[in-house]
Amino acid sequence: MSQLIRTVTLPDGSQVPALGLGTWHMGESRGSAEAEIRALQAGIDCGMTLIDTAEMYASGGAEEITGKAIRGRRDEIFLVSKVLPSNASRQGTIAACEASLKRLGTERIDLYLLHWRGRHPLRDTVEAFEQLRKSGKIGAWGVSNFDSLAMRQVSALPGGENCAANQVLYNLSTRGIEFELMPWLAERSIPVMAYSPLDEGRLLRHPGLGKMAGRLGISPAQLALAFLLARDNVIAIPKSSSPERVKENRASADIALTSEQLAELDQLFPPPRSRQPLEMI
Numbered sequence: 001m002s003q004l005i006r007t008v009t010l011p012d013g014s015q016v017p018a019l020g021l022g023t024w025h026m027g028e029s030r031g032s033a034e035a036e037i038r039a040l041q042a043g044i045d046c047g048m049t050l051i052d053t054a055e056m057y058a059s060g061g062a063e064e065i066t067g068k069a070i071r072g073r074r075d076e077i078f079l080v081s082k083v084l085p086s087n088a089s090r091q092g093t094i095a096a097c098e099a100s101l102k103r104l105g106t107e108r109i110d111l112y113l114l115h116w117r118g119r120h121p122l123r124d125t126v127e128a129f130e131q132l133r134k135s136g137k138i139g140a141w142g143v144s145n146f147d148s149l150a151m152r153q154v155s156a157l158p159g160g161e162n163c164a165a166n167q168v169l170y171n172l173s174t175r176g177i178e179f180e181l182m183p184w185l186a187e188r189s190i191p192v193m194a195y196s197p198l199d200e201g202r203l204l205r206h207p208g209l210g211k212m213a214g215r216l217g218i219s220p221a222q223l224a225l226a227f228l229l230a231r232d233n234v235i236a237i238p239k240s241s242s243p244e245r246v247k248e249n250r251a252s253a254d255i256a257l258t259s260e261q262l263a264e265l266d267q268l269f270p271p272p273r274s275r276q277p278l279e280m281i
């Protein structure tokens with residue numbers, strides 16, 4: 001029997017599973033909606049109860065799919081959504097959140113992120129996040145695609161100490177954050193949410209990864225995810241619209257890589273040796 005998925009603790013003490021579900025590209029066509037809902041429900045059934053979505057994805061369509069997938073079981077879910085930078089003014093953030101709540105069919109988003117930094121002053125976005133938090137419409141707030149400098153800037157703002165997560169591009173072939181950003185976040189117990197953990201599927205065609213996974217009797221996706229799950233402060237959010245692949249991804253949380261296996265991955269995908277600009281999709 002599979003074990004429970006290990007949890008990661010947010011700064012406010014909430015425990016969330018280290019492996020969740022992405023939703024980018026869901027809700028783009030009516031024909032695939034049923035399959036997407038089934039895939040998300042298969043993930044929830046096997047403990048992947050953190051769902052990551054955004055108002056941007058399919059212009060709200062992914063939030064609607066998510067809302068349908070969690071109907072009747074909202075209490076099991078840790079729900080993450082994001083405000084677009086163009087909406088992230090003092091008033092715009094509140095309005096965007098209310099529209100997301102409607103599409104999601106819920107009264108609360110557990111973690112609400114600024115999708116990336118835009119033209120609105122960060123101070124205004126943080127003020128709006130704090131207002132949403134105090135009114136209970138969100139449980140916590142965080143950021144996405146923030147490098148170390150932007151993290152320092154947000155933390156220095158009034159209320160900035162409440163930033164609860166930074167969602168960034170992180171996978172075996174994109175390890176730049178390990179040099180500076182990850183240690184900075186770990187020191188402050190701010191989790192990294194690793195987006196595109198399979199490099200949007202590209203990693204799965206890497207010959208070295210395929211070979212090593214074959215030797216271990218696991219799939220390349222499982223090996224790529226197990227690498228991320230070996231890190232304490234990381235939450236991985238792979239997306240799949242197939243219940244079978246969701247279950248395959250879920251099994252990665254039961255794989256404990258040895259230090260030799262992690263060293264072999266370092267040979268295949270060398271860690272950064274210097275500070276790198278933050279990569280994003």
Ligand code: NDP
Pocket residue numbers: 021022023024025052053115144145167168194195196197198199200201204221222237238239240241242245246248249281
């Ligand atoms: P992923 O790295 O999760 O890869 C998704 C792709 O891999 C899909 O094509 C999927 O196809 C395929 N896939 C998934 N599991 C398997 C498997 N076991 N075997 C083979 N193929 C597989 O990419 P995403 O960009 O979707 O990132 C994950 C999530 O992170 C997003 O969905 C989104 O929620 C978030 N994100 C956030 C960003 C941000 O700026 N904050 C930017 C990008 C993503 P299929 O569905 O057919 O299985």
